[in-house]
Amino acid sequence: MIPRFFRGGKNCRQIVANSKVDETGRRTRGRKSHVRAQDAGAGSADHARRASIAAALRRILPGEGVLDGDIALRPYESDGLTAYRQPPLLVVLPETTAEVAAILKYCHGEGIKVVPRGAGTSLSGGALPLADGVLMSMMKFNRILDVDFPNRCAVVQPGVTNLGITRAVEHAGFYYAPDPSSQIACSIGGNVAENSGGVHCLKYGLTTNNVLGLEMVLMTGEVIRLGGRHLDAEGYDLLGLVVGSEGLLGVVTEVTVRLLRSPETARALLVGFASSEEAGQTVADVVAAGIIPGGMEMMDRPAIAAAEDFVHVGYPRDAEALLIVELDGPPVEVDHLIGEVEAIALRNGATSLKISGSDAERMAFWAGRKAAFPAVGRISPDYYCMDGTIPRKALPQVLAGMRELSVKYGLSCANVFHAGDGNLHPLILYDANKPGELQAAEDFGSDILRLCVKVGGVLTGEHGVGVEKRDLMHEMFDDVDLAHQMRVKCAFDDGHLLNPGKVFPQLRRCAELGRMHIHRGNLPFPELPRF
Amino acid sequence: MTALRPTDEAGVLAAVADAVATGTSLEILGAGSKRGLGRPVAAGRTLDLTGLSGVTFYEPEELVIAVRPGTPLAEVGHLLASRGQALAFEPPDLGPLYGAPADVGTIGGMIAANLSGPRRIKAGAARDHMLGIRAVSGRGEIFKSGGRVVKNVTGYDMSKGLTGSFGTLAVFTELTLKVLPAPQTATTLMWTGLADDAAVAVLSRALGSPADVSGAAHLPASVAADFGFSGPATLLRLEGIAPSVADRAARLAALLADAGPAEAMGGEPGLDLWRAIRDVAPFAATPGTVVWKISVAPTAGPKVVARLPAALPSTAGSRHFYDWGGGLVWLALDPTSADDAGAAAIRAAIAAEGGGHATLVRAPAELRARIPVFEPQPGPLAALTARLRAQFDPLGILNPGRMVAKD
Ligand SMILES: Cc1cc2nc3c(=O)[nH]c(=O)nc-3n(C[C@H](O)[C@H](O)[C@H](O)COP(=O)(O)OP(=O)(O)OC[C@H]3O[C@@H](n4cnc5c(N)ncnc54)[C@H](O)[C@@H]3O)c2cc1C
Numbered sequence: 001m002i003p004r005f006f007r008g009g010k011n012c013r014q015i016v017a018n019s020k021v022d023e024t025g026r027r028t029r030g031r032k033s034h035v036r037a038q039d040a041g042a043g044s045a046d047h048a049r050r051a052s053i054a055a056a057l058r059r060i061l062p063g064e065g066v067l068d069g070d071i072a073l074r075p076y077e078s079d080g081l082t083a084y085r086q087p088p089l090l091v092v093l094p095e096t097t098a099e100v101a102a103i104l105k106y107c108h109g110e111g112i113k114v115v116p117r118g119a120g121t122s123l124s125g126g127a128l129p130l131a132d133g134v135l136m137s138m139m140k141f142n143r144i145l146d147v148d149f150p151n152r153c154a155v156v157q158p159g160v161t162n163l164g165i166t167r168a169v170e171h172a173g174f175y176y177a178p179d180p181s182s183q184i185a186c187s188i189g190g191n192v193a194e195n196s197g198g199v200h201c202l203k204y205g206l207t208t209n210n211v212l213g214l215e216m217v218l219m220t221g222e223v224i225r226l227g228g229r230h231l232d233a234e235g236y237d238l239l240g241l242v243v244g245s246e247g248l249l250g251v252v253t254e255v256t257v258r259l260l261r262s263p264e265t266a267r268a269l270l271v272g273f274a275s276s277e278e279a280g281q282t283v284a285d286v287v288a289a290g291i292i293p294g295g296m297e298m299m300d301r302p303a304i305a306a307a308e309d310f311v312h313v314g315y316p317r318d319a320e321a322l323l324i325v326e327l328d329g330p331p332v333e334v335d336h337l338i339g340e341v342e343a344i345a346l347r348n349g350a351t352s353l354k355i356s357g358s359d360a361e362r363m364a365f366w367a368g369r370k371a372a373f374p375a376v377g378r379i380s381p382d383y384y385c386m387d388g389t390i391p392r393k394a395l396p397q398v399l400a401g402m403r404e405l406s407v408k409y410g411l412s413c414a415n416v417f418h419a420g421d422g423n424l425h426p427l428i429l430y431d432a433n434k435p436g437e438l439q440a441a442e443d444f445g446s447d448i449l450r451l452c453v454k455v456g457g458v459l460t461g462e463h464g465v466g467v468e469k470r471d472l473m474h475e476m477f478d479d480v481d482l483a484h485q486m487r488v489k490c491a492f493d494d495g496h497l498l499n500p501g502k503v504f505p506q507l508r509r510c511a512e513l514g515r516m517h518i519h520r521g522n523l524p525f526p527e528l529p530r531f
Numbered sequence: 532m533t534a535l536r537p538t539d540e541a542g543v544l545a546a547v548a549d550a551v552a553t554g555t556s557l558e559i560l561g562a563g564s565k566r567g568l569g570r571p572v573a574a575g576r577t578l579d580l581t582g583l584s585g586v587t588f589y590e591p592e593e594l595v596i597a598v599r600p601g602t603p604l605a606e607v608g609h610l611l612a613s614r615g616q617a618l619a620f621e622p623p624d625l626g627p628l629y630g631a632p633a634d635v636g637t638i639g640g641m642i643a644a645n646l647s648g649p650r651r652i653k654a655g656a657a658r659d660h661m662l663g664i665r666a667v668s669g670r671g672e673i674f675k676s677g678g679r680v681v682k683n684v685t686g687y688d689m690s691k692g693l694t695g696s697f698g699t700l701a702v703f704t705e706l707t708l709k710v711l712p713a714p715q716t717a718t719t720l721m722w723t724g725l726a727d728d729a730a731v732a733v734l735s736r737a738l739g740s741p742a743d744v745s746g747a748a749h750l751p752a753s754v755a756a757d758f759g760f761s762g763p764a765t766l767l768r769l770e771g772i773a774p775s776v777a778d779r780a781a782r783l784a785a786l787l788a789d790a791g792p793a794e795a796m797g798g799e800p801g802l803d804l805w806r807a808i809r810d811v812a813p814f815a816a817t818p819g820t821v822v823w824k825i826s827v828a829p830t831a832g833p834k835v836v837a838r839l840p841a842a843l844p845s846t847a848g849s850r851h852f853y854d855w856g857g858g859l860v861w862l863a864l865d866p867t868s869a870d871d872a873g874a875a876a877i878r879a880a881i882a883a884e885g886g887g888h889a890t891l892v893r894a895p896a897e898l899r900a901r902i903p904v905f906e907p908q909p910g911p912l913a914a915l916t917a918r919l920r921a922q923f924d925p926l927g928i929l930n931p932g933r934m935v936a937k938d
Contacts (some may be wrong), residue, residue, distance in 0.1 A: 010656070052822070075812045083859065146627065149826045150732075150737060150739070150829070151735075151829050151830055152739060152829075154594070156556075159674075193685045195688070201682060202681070205659065206682065206684075208659075208688065208691070209655050209659045218911070218915070223856065223911070224909075224911050224912045226912075228828070228885070229828035229885060229886070229887075230826045230831075230858055230886065230887035230888070231652075231855060231858060231859070232645065232647075232695070232888075233645075233695060234826075234888035234890075234905055234906035234908065235905055235908060235916050235934065236692065236695065236696055236700075236916055236919060236920075237691050237694055237695050237696075238692075238912075238915070238916075240658055240687060240688050240691025240692055240694070241687055241689070241691065241692040243688070244687070245687055259744075261740065263741070264741045276547075284592045287592055287594060288592050290615055290713075292712065328777065330741060330743075330775055330782075331841065332774050332778040333771065333774065333775030333778070336772060336774055336775065344865060389678075389680040389681075389683055390680065391595075391680060392592075392593060394676070420681065421681045421682045422681070422682065423682040423781065440853055456678075456680075457678070458678045458680055458683045458686050459682060460683070460684050461680070461682035461684065462682060469685075473685070473686065476685055476686075478676070480673065480674050481676065481686075483674075484668060484671075484672070484674040485676070485686050485687045488687050488689070488692065488919065488922070490918075490922055491915060491918040491919040491921075491922045492915065503686065506671035513922075514922070514925065516670060516925055
C-alpha cells in the first residue's frame with residue numbers, strides 16, 4: 001500500500017469513468033457530473049456479468065487471486081491522483097506469466113477491458129480503474145530473478161520496487177540509477193510504463209535509458225520478449241515504444257535493468273539566491289562549463305519555507321531560490337568540480353553557500369527537497385502536483401507567468417524543479433472542501449502546462465499523461481500527430497481493450513485510423529515537382 | 532529510375548504522397564554511404580534527402596540541436612566541437628566499410644540505422660539521444676513526436692520507435708537531438724597478450740569498477756597487427772577532466788595488475804585507435820570479406836566466437852574483434868566459408884549463449900537478398916513488427932524489403 005504521505009489530496013471527488021466509447025468514439029466522462037461511482041450503472045445485469053466473469057477468472061486463478069467484493073475492491077479505486085476514484089469491476093492478482101496470458105486471452109475473447117496496476121503511485125491516473133474493466137495488479141510478481149554482475153544487469157519481476165533493486169545489489173557496490181521520489185513504494189513495472197525519472201536523470205537518464213529488456217504479454221495473450229542482456233534492438237525499437245506507454249501496449253511480466261557502479265563519493269552544494277534568474281543563470285553556466293552534475297534541483301521561496309518548517313535542516317529562508325547541486329564520482333573529480341560550481345555560483349551572486357563535508361550533511365541538504373511534497377501537504381489541506389518540462393532559459397518567464405496565474409486563481413503555488421533538465425513540479429495549494437477550489441486548481445494547473453508548451457516545453461516530464469492530461473494533448477499535438485501515436489496502439493491492441501481512456505483525448509477505432517485517403521488527382525501537390 | 536531530390540518538408544510530402552497515389556515504391560537515401568546495410572531495395576524511385584540540409588537550431592546551453600536529415604554528420608560534429616560539445620554516443624562513419632569515402636554520411640542515415648560507437652556502453656545509443664522528430668509517414672502525412680527537452684513522457688516515444696527503422700516507417704524531415712559536453716581529455720590503457728576470454732573478463736572487471744570506463748575493446752592478434760601491435764591488445768578508455776582521468780587510470784591499472792602491466796596511450800594515437808574501432812576500419816581494408824555485427828551479453832561474446840570453428844565448414848581467413856566490453860563482436864568471414872555466410876551457425880551460437888542478435892552488415896547483394904540480414908524474430912514478434920509497419924506504411928512503399936523480405 002502507498003504510505004499515507006504519498007497521497008496528494010486528503011479530499012477528493014468521486015467520478016465515473018465507465019469509458020464507454022460512444023457513437024463518435026469519444027469516451028464519456030463523468031468528471032463534471034459529480035455522480036457517485038457506486039450509483040452509476042450498478043444494476044443487477046452488471047452484477048450478474050461481474051459474477052460470471054469472476055467465475056471464469058477463478059478457473060484461471062484459483063484461490064485468492066480474484067477479488068470482487070465491494071470492500072476488497074476499495075483499496076484499488078484510485079492511484080496517486082486521488083482526485084479521481086473509481087472501483088473496478090473486479091481485481092485479479094496473477095503470479096505467473098502464464099496466468100497473465102490466460103487472463104488477457106480470456107478478456108480479449110470476451111471484449112473485457114483490462115487496466116494494469118503496479119503500486120498505484122501514478123500521479124496522472126494511469127492506473128485508474130474502469131467500472132466495466134478488470135484491474136490487474138502485478139504486485140505478486142515480486143521476485144528478483146537474477147543478478148548478473150559481470151554483465152552489469154538484473155532480471156526482475158515487475159512488482160519489485162524501484163528501491164528493492166538497488167537494495168539487492170548495493171552490497172556489491174552497484175545500484176539502479178533512476179530514482180523517483182516514490183522509490184520505496186513504486187514498482188519497476190510502473191516505472192517502465194511511465195518512463196519514470198528522478199533527481200539523477202540529467203546524468204544517468206530516465207527509465208528508458210536504463211532498461212535492457214522486457215517480457216510482456218499482449219492483449220491477445222501472446223508473450224513477446226524485447227531486448228535482453230545485450231544492447232540494441234534486432235528490428236524496430238519496440239522497447240523504446242513500450243517504455244513510457246502507460247500500460248496501453250501490453251502487460252510487462254519481466255524487466256532486465258542496467259546496473260551501474262555506485263559513485264565512490266558524492267558531495268553537494270546548497271546555494272541561496274536573491275532571484276530565480278540568478279539561480280537559473282548559475283545552472284546555465286554550470287552546463288556551459290561542461291559539467292553535468294549528478295543532480296541539480298531548484299526550489300522557490302514558498303517551497304523552501306514549507307520544507308524548512310518540516311525538516312529543519314537550515315535552508316535559507318530569506319532566499320528567493322535555492323539550488324542543490326550534487327557532484328558524484330571519484331573524490332579527485334568531485335573535489336575539483338565542487339570548486340568550479342562554487343565559483344560559478346558566487347559569480348552569479350549567491351547569497352548563501354554551503355558545501356557538504358560529510359554524507360550526513362549531504363543527506364540533510366536533500367532532506368528538504370525529498371520531503372517537499374509532504375512538507376507542502378502540511379501547510380495546505382490539499383495540493384496538486386504538476387509536471388511540465390521547459391527549456392531552462394524560459395524559467396524566469398514561466399515563474400513570472402505562474403505568479404500571475406496564482407493571482408488570477410487566488411491559489412498559491414510552491415515550486416520544486418529538476419533544474420538540470422528543465423522539469424518543473426509546481427505544487428498548487430487548495431482546499432477541496434471549499435466550493436470551486438478543486439476546479440480552480442485544475443484550471444490553474446492546465447494553464448501552467450499550456451504555458452510550458454508555449455515556451456517550447458512539454459506537458460509532462462515524468463509523471464505521464466494518464467487521465468489527467470489527456471485532454472491537453474492537443475496543446476502539443478495535432479490530429480495527424482495523435483493519429484500516428486494511436487496507430488502504434490493499434491499495432492499492439494487493435495480493440496482498445498488495454499487501459500483505454502488514458503493518454504488519448506479521443507478514442508478512434510483502428511479500422512477508421514487504418515483507412516487510407518488516396519485521391520488521385522487531388523493530391524496536396526498535384527503537380528509533383530520532378531526536382 | 533527517377534530520382535527525387537526535394538529541398539524542404541513540403542517537397543518530401545509531395546514525393547511520398549505521389550508515391551502513395553501512384554503505388555510507386557521509394558528507396559529512401561541520404562548520401563547513400565550505407566546503402567549496403569540491410570537487404571537490397573528494389574524501388575520505383577529514389578528519394579534523396581541530401582537537399583534537406585542544415586541546422587534548424589542549436590542551443591549549446593540547453594544541450595540541444597535540431598538538424599535536417601540530409602546534413603552531413605561531419606558538419607554537425609564540427610559545429611558541436613566548436614562549442615566543446617559532441618553527440619555522446621560517438622556515431623561511427625561506416626561509409627568506408629562499404630567503399631564510400633569518409634565523412635559523407637548524413638545524420639538522417641545514421642539515425643535511421645541507430646548507429647553508436649564505443650561510448651555506447653556509457654552514454655547510450657543513438658536512440659537514447661533522440662528528443663524529437665518530424666517525419667512523413669508512408670501514409671503521406673507529416674507528423675511530429677517528442678520535443679526539444681530531455682525530459683518528456685508526453686505520448687509514445689516515436690523518436691525512438693523510428694530510430695533504427697531504416698526508413699521503413701517514415702521519412703525524417705527534422706531530427707532533434709540531445710548533445711553533451713565533449714570529454715576534455717582521454718587516456719587509453721592497454722594490456723597485451725590476453726586470450727579472448729581472459730580479455731573480456733578484464734573488461735568486465737573494469738566496467739564494474741568505479742573507473743567510469745568509456746571504451747572497452749579487445750583486438751585479437753590478427754586485428755591488433757593492423758595497428759602495429761605485436762599481440763592481442765585489450766583496451767580501456769577513460770575520459771573526463773584531466774585530474775580525474777589520471778587518478779582513475781592509476782587506480783584501474785592497480786586493480787587489474789594481475790593481468791600484467793598496462794601501457795598508457797593518450798593524444799592523437801589514442802583518438803585514432805578508437806576512431807578505427809568505431810568505424811570498423813580493420814574490415815574496411817578487406818572488402819572481399821562478409822561482415823557480421825553480433826550483439827550479445829558481454830561475457831557471451833568470446834563464447835559465441837569459440838563455437839564457430841566447429842560449426843562452420845571453414846573459418847580460414849576469418850577475423851574478429853570485440854567492442855562494448857565483449858558484447859559487440861565484429862566478425863569478418865571469407866564468403867566461401869559457408870554458403871549462407873555463416874548465418875545459421877552464428878545465430879545458433881548466439882541462441883546457445885543466452886541470446887542476442889546478428890546482423891549481416893556487409894555482403895554482396897545476392898547474399899543479402901537470400902539470407903535474413905537482421906536477426907529473424909519469433910512468430911508473435913514478427914507479426915507485431917509487420918503490424919507496426921502496416922500502420923505507418925500500409926502500401927509498403929518506403930524502402931520495401933530493406934529489413935525483411937516480402938514486406
Ligand atoms: C510522492 C510521490 C513522488 C513521486 N515522485 C516521482 C518522481 O520523482 N519521478 C517520477 O517519475 N515519478 C514520481 N512519482 C510518480 C509514480 O511514482 C511513478 O509514475 C511510478 O513509476 C508509478 O509506479 P507504480 O508501480 O506505482 O505504478 P502504478 O501507479 O500502479 O501504474 C502506473 C502506470 O503503469 C501501468 N503499469 C503498472 N504496472 C504495469 C505492468 N507490469 N505492465 C504494464 N503496465 C503497468 C499502469 O497501468 C499505469 O498506467 C511520484 C509519485 C508519488 C506519489
